[in-house]
Amino acid sequence: MSGIPEEARENYAKALDAADRRLAVEVVNELLADGVDPVVLLLDLIALAQELVGERWQSGEYSVAQEHAATAVSEAAVATVGAWIPEPVEPLGYAVVACAEREWHALAARIVAESLRHLGWRTTFLGASTPAQHLAGYLHRLDPDVVAVSCSMPAALPAARRIIEAAAEAGIPTIAGGRAFGSDPSRALALGASGWAASPREAGNVLATLRPVVEPVPALAHAGAEEQAELLIRNRELAAQVLSKWLTALGEIGADCLVGLDAEAEYAVDHALHALAAALLTDDVMVLRDGRDWLTTLLAARGCHQTAVPTLWEVLSRTAGSQLPVAARLLRETD
Amino acid sequence: MFEQPVRYVAQAPLGQLDDSALLATARERAAHLAEASKQLAGSLNPERTLRRALHVTVPALADWAQLMMPTRTGVRFTAIRADAPDRFVTVEGARPVLGEVSGHGRVLATGRPELMHVLADGHVPESVAATVPAGVLRDGVLGLRPADLLVLPLTGRGTTFGTLTLARRAGRGFEPEDVALAQELTGRIAIAIDTARIYAEQARVAEVLAASLRAPELPDTPGLAIGARMRAAMHTAEIGGDFFDVFGEPGDWSVLLGDVAGKGAEAAILTGQARHTVRGAAYFDRNPSELLRVLNAALIADGGRGEPATRFLTAICARVRTAPDGGLSVTLASAGHPRPLIVRRSGVVEDVPVKGLLCGALPDARYAEVRRELAPGDMMLLFTDGVPDAVGAAGRYGLGRLSQLVAGYAGSGPHALVEAIDIAVAEYSGTGIGPTDDVAVLAFGGVKQ
Numbered sequence: 119m120s121g122i123p124e125e126a127r128e129n130y131a132k133a134l135d136a137a138d139r140r141l142a143v144e145v146v147n148e149l150l151a152d153g154v155d156p157v158v159l160l161l162d163l164i165a166l167a168q169e170l171v172g173e174r175w176q177s178g179e180y181s182v183a184q185e186h187a188a189t190a191v192s193e194a195a196v197a198t199v200g201a202w203i204p205e206p207v208e209p210l211g212y213a214v215v216a217c218a219e220r221e222w223h224a225l226a227a228r229i230v231a232e233s234l235r236h237l238g239w240r241t242t243f244l245g246a247s248t249p250a251q252h253l254a255g256y257l258h259r260l261d262p263d264v265v266a267v268s269c270s271m272p273a274a275l276p277a278a279r280r281i282i283e284a285a286a287e288a289g290i291p292t293i294a295g296g297r298a299f300g301s302d303p304s305r306a307l308a309l310g311a312s313g314w315a316a317s318p319r320e321a322g323n324v325l326a327t328l329r330p331v332v333e334p335v336p337a338l339a340h341a342g343a344e345e346q347a348e349l350l351i352r353n354r355e356l357a358a359q360v361l362s363k364w365l366t367a368l369g370e371i372g373a374d375c376l377v378g379l380d381a382e383a384e385y386a387v388d389h390a391l392h393a394l395a396a397a398l399l400t401d402d403v404m405v406l407r408d409g410r411d412w413l414t415t416l417l418a419a420r421g422c423h424q425t426a427v428p429t430l431w432e433v434l435s436r437t438a439g440s441q442l443p444v445a446a447r448l449l450r451e452t453d
Numbered sequence: 454m455f456e457q458p459v460r461y462v463a464q465a466p467l468g469q470l471d472d473s474a475l476l477a478t479a480r481e482r483a484a485h486l487a488e489a490s491k492q493l494a495g496s497l498n499p500e501r502t503l504r505r506a507l508h509v510t511v512p513a514l515a516d517w518a519q520l521m522m523p524t525r526t527g528v529r530f531t532a533i534r535a536d537a538p539d540r541f542v543t544v545e546g547a548r549p550v551l552g553e554v555s556g557h558g559r560v561l562a563t564g565r566p567e568l569m570h571v572l573a574d575g576h577v578p579e580s581v582a583a584t585v586p587a588g589v590l591r592d593g594v595l596g597l598r599p600a601d602l603l604v605l606p607l608t609g610r611g612t613t614f615g616t617l618t619l620a621r622r623a624g625r626g627f628e629p630e631d632v633a634l635a636q637e638l639t640g641r642i643a644i645a646i647d648t649a650r651i652y653a654e655q656a657r658v659a660e661v662l663a664a665s666l667r668a669p670e671l672p673d674t675p676g677l678a679i680g681a682r683m684r685a686a687m688h689t690a691e692i693g694g695d696f697f698d699v700f701g702e703p704g705d706w707s708v709l710l711g712d713v714a715g716k717g718a719e720a721a722i723l724t725g726q727a728r729h730t731v732r733g734a735a736y737f738d739r740n741p742s743e744l745l746r747v748l749n750a751a752l753i754a755d756g757g758r759g760e761p762a763t764r765f766l767t768a769i770c771a772r773v774r775t776a777p778d779g780g781l782s783v784t785l786a787s788a789g790h791p792r793p794l795i796v797r798r799s800g801v802v803e804d805v806p807v808k809g810l811l812c813g814a815l816p817d818a819r820y821a822e823v824r825r826e827l828a829p830g831d832m833m834l835l836f837t838d839g840v841p842d843a844v845g846a847a848g849r850y851g852l853g854r855l856s857q858l859v860a861g862y863a864g865s866g867p868h869a870l871v872e873a874i875d876i877a878v879a880e881y882s883g884t885g886i887g888p889t890d891d892v893a894v895l896a897f898g899g900v901k902q
Binding site for chain 1: 495505508652660846863864869876879880
């Protein structure tokens with residue numbers, strides 16, 4: 119890809135693999151000194167390498183600890199690139215970049231903040247998992263021209279909606295981005311965001327089209343939003359039910375592949391319920407489909423039987439779906 | 454521009470007025486006022502509130518609107534037109550003379566609205582000239598000729614501090630009920646702007662004070678990798694009773710982590726005092742037991758002044774000597790603080806039995822030191838009781854869960870370790886309301902040099 123020598127790419131991957139901050143920072147510093155564009159470094163080196171880290175965790179090649187260690191190295195690399203980018207003298211505007219509550223993948227948002235800065239925006243990055251109440255306090259004080267909300271996990275989409283509400287209440291437009299918002303604007307707009315960007319590079323253009331003062335977003339009144347609220351209230355109880363029924367069902371068909379994988383099984387149920395909630399809120403079955411594909415890869419890599427995920431969906435239909443008609447329809451439509 | 458005929462909100466209907474038309478008008482007014490109030494209350498930022506005030510005015514009540522607000526040196530005019538509602542035009546000006554016969558000085562002095570008219574012929578009456586500054590703003594109004602202008606006082610909490618000027622084009626003047634509606638709306642705008650100004654002033658003071666009490670940026674520590682995370686129960690100010698500090702010199706670092714009894718601003722003030730006391734004491738003797746002894750003595754000496762609830766603190770102090778191979782030699786002393794953990798590279802987790810009296814309780818407390826060696830890849834974890842005491846659906850988070858969690862992060866490095874703990878505790882205690890206690894974690898490990 120553009121401007122990054124293969125050798126640097128390999129060294130960076132090596133640094134992530136060995137959790138070697140010093141090597142990663144060295145690679146980045148050398149490329150910066152060679153005149154490589156900071157945004158190219160952020161997106162085409164660091165973000166790409168980080169995607170591989172995610173895939174390695176998903177495929178079971180990396181432990182959670184290794185994933186965290188690699189991410190911490192990338193954080194240091196992004197900070198190095200950030201220090202290289204000068205503050206814009208006459209900024210195009212001021213953007214606050216936030217992760218919704220429960221969104222712990224702060225790296226992507228930090229990359230957005232640094233990229234926007236390079237594009238000429240003044241930015242403030244609020245860190246991982248920012249509750250809407252916390253954000254509102256910042257907004258009164260900072261009064262940015264826009265709030266950029268980053269979301270990589272469906273579990274954080276309901277909280278992203280809260281961020282959008284809080285910003286709009288203060289009259290501030292929002293731009294949404296990240297994997298959980300999918301590959302077109304529909305989810306972002308369904309949640310009331312003023313705009314959506316496919317990548318930090320595109321964000322600059324989208325920001326230029328936003329209105330300076332927006333009106334409060336109307337409440338989400340569709341049936342799915344009500345069911346999402348119900349799901350949220352009963353999350354704990356449902357999760358326990360789904361987990362025990364799922365394990366029983368797997369045992370009955372002789373596919374008790376999750377024995378000894380308690381954390382993975384709990385994670386899978388949690389992930390599925392959050393994907394369902396996010397699908398309800400955005401009225402978008404794709405969220406659920408993406409969630410299912412993600413789990414399928416994850417469990418297959420841990421030696422699970424191929425019926426594990428379809429069985430989970432069946433259990434979800436029986437439990438959550440029996441009382442929530444929109445959820446039942448979405449679960450049916452996943453296939 | 455302005456080709457379409459406009460009907461302003463609650464403009465008196467033409468022709469015969471029956472009861473249903475009057476009722477519909479009244480409803481429309483009430484609805485607009487309610488919506489405007491909601492929007493005006495949404496932000497506590499003065500600039501944002503000002504822009505919103507123009508948006509609830511144009512095009513609902515006028516084709517053009519201008520706000521005049523005092524600044525530190527003069528006044529600032531901000532205006533928008535209905536055909537470009539997102540273009541805020543701003544002009545600085547001199548402060549009007551209070552009590553002048555026409556213009557803003559008159560409205561500021563009387564607190565009463567003024568009506569004026571601009572003819573189609575281009576003649577600009579003196580009263581209009583005094584109200585709308587020459588240049589881009591006046592050109593905006595003259596483009597609406599013949600136009601009617603209404604200047605309204607922004608009065609909040611007993612003072613008229615600014616004005617709102619509305620213009621309607623083509624002789625579509627302001628009927629008495631239009632003026633009444635505009636006055637009602639202006640009253641709400643004034644309160645919203647005044648509230649935002651008060652908030653901004655207080656927030657600025659609070660921010661300056663809070664900045665001095667917040668956790669310091671970690672210094673660059675060659676030979677030692679340090680990760681730290683802090684979450685304050687008092688979310689918005691990001692200050693609380695937990696604190697940490699790192700200082701020293703290459704080869705020989707000091708790490709301090711502590712927890713003041715109590716929460717919020719009162720506790721935060723004591724954390725600042727504690728950090729400075731320890732830093733001061735470190736000029737004379739860097740040994741952890743001695744640093745805690747001085748901290749205790751200083752707290753006791755100062756005991757009469759503090760809030761009774763925030764006169765005690767627990768702290769752990771470590772002196773860390775680095776070796777070129779990435780190993781560490783750590784001397785620890787504790788003042789009633791939760792025991793630190795060592796996370797060996799192998800995944801073995803050990804707690805370090807170091808104890809002592811909390812600071813601020815007894816005048817002549819003495820502290821014992823404990824020494825531990827860390828091999829390359831080992832980490833030491835310091836934390837406040839906000840970690841084990843975090844409350845979730847299954848009760849306290851507890852040391853058992855913490856030990857199990859950190860064992861899984863053996864060898865991952867201090868940054869990854871503290872991030873994992875931060876996430877685990879936040880997820881455990883649930884979302885929305887935020888932690889009920891301050892939470893601080895700090896981990897360190899040696900780096901090969």
